[in-house]
Amino acid sequence: MRKKKPNWVLPAAAAAIVLAGAGAILLLRRGSESVRPAPQPSAVVTPVVTTEPTRPELPFRDPARVDPSDLYPKVKQRALTWNADARLVSIAATPVVGDKVDLTQDGGEIVYLFGIDLSARARPLARLAVTVRRGGIEQTPVSEPVRATAPNARTPAPTSIQVGEPNCVFDAAAKAARASGIPAATPMKLRYEADGKLKRGVWTAKAPGRADLDRVIDGQTCAVIIRR
Numbered sequence: 001m002r003k004k005k006p007n008w009v010l011p012a013a014a015a016a017i018v019l020a021g022a023g024a025i026l027l028l029r030r031g032s033e034s035v036r037p038a039p040q041p042s043a044v045v046t047p048v049v050t051t052e053p054t055r056p057e058l059p060f061r062d063p064a065r066v067d068p069s070d071l072y073p074k075v076k077q078r079a080l081t082w083n084a085d086a087r088l089v090s091i092a093a094t095p096v097v098g099d100k101v102d103l104t105q106d107g108g109e110i111v112y113l114f115g116i117d118l119s120a121r122a123r124p125l126a127r128l129a130v131t132v133r134r135g136g137i138e139q140t141p142v143s144e145p146v147r148a149t150a151p152n153a154r155t156p157a158p159t160s161i162q163v164g165e166p167n168c169v170f171d172a173a174a175k176a177a178r179a180s181g182i183p184a185a186t187p188m189k190l191r192y193e194a195d196g197k198l199k200r201g202v203w204t205a206k207a208p209g210r211a212d213l214d215r216v217i218d219g220q221t222c223a224v225i226i227r228r
Contacts, residue, residue, distance in 0.1 A: 063134045065100040068093050068110045069169040071137075075130045078139055079114040082128045087162040089113040089127065089194075091170070095187035096205075099174035102187075103134040115162055163194035163201040168222035176222045177205035182213045192219060 059074055060066045068091055079086035093101045093110045102108055110132040130139045166173070170190070178184055188207045195202045201219035216226035 058136055059132070060103075063103040063108075064097075066103055066110065066132070067100055067169075067171055068112075068132075069166075069171065071110070071132060072112070072165075075112045075132070075137070078130055078137070079112070079128055082114070082139070082141070083116050085116045086114040086128060087116070088165055089115045089162055091166075091192040092189070093170070093191070094189040096174055096190045097187055098184055099171040099178065103132070105187075109133050163192070163219075166192055166201055166203070166219040168203065168217065168219050172222050173203040173205075173217050173219075176217050176224060177203075177215050180215050180224045180227055182207055182215065186210070186213070188213075198225070 059071055072091075076088075079088075090113045091110070092113075095102055095105055095108060097105075101110055103110075112130040112132075114128045114130070116126055127142050128139055129142050130137060168176075170192075173192070174188075174190060177188065177190070182188055182205060186207050188205050191204045191206075192201060193204075194200070195216070202225065203217040203219055205213075205215040205217065207213040212228050214226075214228040215224055217223070218225055
């Protein structure tokens with residue numbers, strides 16, 4: 001008589017078969033992962049940075065409408081850096097359109113001239129020219145031009161006379177010149193310097209080719225002193 005197998009034998013055998021199949025599948029997966037090629041690192045793209053050339057900072061917003069009086073503090077600081085005893089000799093601007101300088105036109109410029117005390121005569125370059133053009137400001141030390149005090153004089157005298165800073169600012173002088181009869185559409189040259197006869201600083205307005213429009217304006221009061 002055969003012995004009857006316990007009831008638990010069949011389920012156990014089935015479980016063993018399932019576990020064996022699962023183990024085989026796991027081994028196959030691990031094998032496939034082991035032969036899988038390693039991922040390649042992605043290429044690093046270096047951005048190309050383009051730099052524009054540095055442009056000098058301009059001391060004015062609109063080169064077609066520049067007021068020399070507005071620029072004077074910055075220009076004066078340059079002169080004092082050059083020499084602590086620098087004093088104003090003259091301001092010359094061209095062309096003046098309306099009451100401002102148009103630096104966009106050919107030949108447009110503002111020239112500030114400074115000088116120092118020449119009594120010691122120890123300095124060959126006794127003046128500094130600070131020039132403003134459309135491209136910016138530049139300065140140049142220059143020698144002092146001289147003239148003889150008399151036909152047979154041995155000691156030359158400087159032609160540059162230092163002058164006090166004008167109380168009549170540039171645009172006020174330009175407006176005074178326009179009000180005296182120089183048409184607003186006529187470009188003119190405006191220059192400030194000491195007048196030897198009047199013993200004070202004056203603005204001189206000149207319209208090229210129109211000597212009848214020459215004007216001399218007081219540098220303190222803006223009054224028209226001379227009109228041709």
